Amino acid sequence: MRIPEPSPSLAVAAAAALLLTGCFAAGPATDDASGDGGRLRVVMMQPPRSGLSPLSDDAFKLSRWSTAETLVTLDADGDPQPALAEKWERSGERTWSFTVREGVTFHDGTAFTAEAAARSLTEAAEAAPKPRILDGVELTAKADGDILTVTTGEGDPLLPHRLSSPQLSILSAKAYEGRSVNPVGTGTGAFVLRKVNGTSSAALDRNEDYWGGRAKAPGIDVRFVPDGTARAAALRSGEADIVESVPVSQASLLEEDQITEVPMPRTNTLYLNTERGAFTDPALRAAAREAIDAEALVDGVYEGRADVAEGLLGPAVPWADQRQGRTRPAEAGDPRGRRITIGTFTDRAELPEVAATLQQQLRKAGFTVELEIREYTNIESDALAGKFDAFVLSRATVLDSGDPAAYLYSDFGSEGTFNLSQLADPVVDKALHKANTTAPGAARRAAVLEAETAVLNSDAAIPMLHERVIQGDAVDVVGSAKDPRERLLVTADTHRR
16 A cells, blocks of 8 residues: 555545544533533544454543443552452452452442342353453353352463453343343443444443432543544634544644643554465574664654563553563565565554655565554454555554453464564463463562564564553543543543533
8 A cells, every 4th residue: 555645734634524424413512501511522532443442452442431430440559449249359370259349230220239240250251252461261150149259270360350251240230132232221331332433433321329429520421532633622712621532743733731732551563474485594584683673663663652672561551660671682684675465553653654654664574564444343354364565553552451461362362363573482371371370569570571572483472662642631621530541531521620
């Protein structure tokens, strides 16, 4: 794909205006008659991929809207804290017992119980494919009174962390009556999901009976706008109250008090296909690694709003700087004009420009490079099927469990469900198994860094930079979450003045 020359500013503005037409009604949101602030108008980046099924990545939208909840949540340090479960204990090598919270009601009026929690976890464990958080995990859940017993096939010291993943949200029985999981009106959170209009919008109302206390905002109106320029324009024009993922190129056009820059556990990585094509050759993978100038990407594409990557885990993981790093780098070979195709997507505005810069750098090193760029929903299946020689991805590294081991297994384990590199390396698999089975603490952190080193040694993925997300808030918005893990956005405390 050829990358077009930058459009003149008037054309960009016109395109953004067209994309925003109908996004929200013009002017400020109507104030609630009760005296609370008006409904919150939220613009999200990626539309739903699976009808907002919590068993997919759509779960993080439900979490960010505070409509679906989990048994466990994580604090700022990544340690598990009570949510729908009040307490828990490990009652054997493979078994954990959770005491569920009393007095919680689902949005459809039915009671939240240990049996309901067991049903949701069983649905997730038996799904095909499983939620990514359960990669490599066998799980059974049973209820006895207010006690939920969860048993795993192998000892899993990270189970409470796993149960904090939005992909393991607890929904009422009604959610599971159809062929797909339906979160509309079936959660327990501060806001009730009332309506989903395909991939264009969603509407939520305040849950007046929320166990955690009445939300301050009367509701949320959501629009999905993949175009980053249009998202930023929505904030500038006053058509949106909260905008996620403002592109770097648009940040300077907003007022300083409208944006917050949050260091993210998110790495911009070039995944190399190790199963077929040019990059089955370790020497050519090494050649690609040596050809990439990450500083040029940070300075040129991200305007300095990112950090050059030293590994897969970035500065948002405080102990990542203890890594040993690559210990046996392969010697680079001569590409001799080998043809490669790099794929990426438009939803994150910087990625096409990253791909174009990589195209120049790799051509200079001797590769013949073509680009294929689409919206994420139209390219994900091809990327997972290994149809590209390389793929540029902005990847959250502690998104699922608050622990990087799950991400490493999912992306680089031979049976991982997000293995874009098609990697099947016994050394990597052994290191990942050790990381996944080591108890939380210093030993586990060391095992995770050893697994990272094993992946880096394979050159299956080339980490380039660690991103900082830019969130946009209207000046009258109070209490929106600035969450590095991208689990929270609108909470019970979020409102308009």
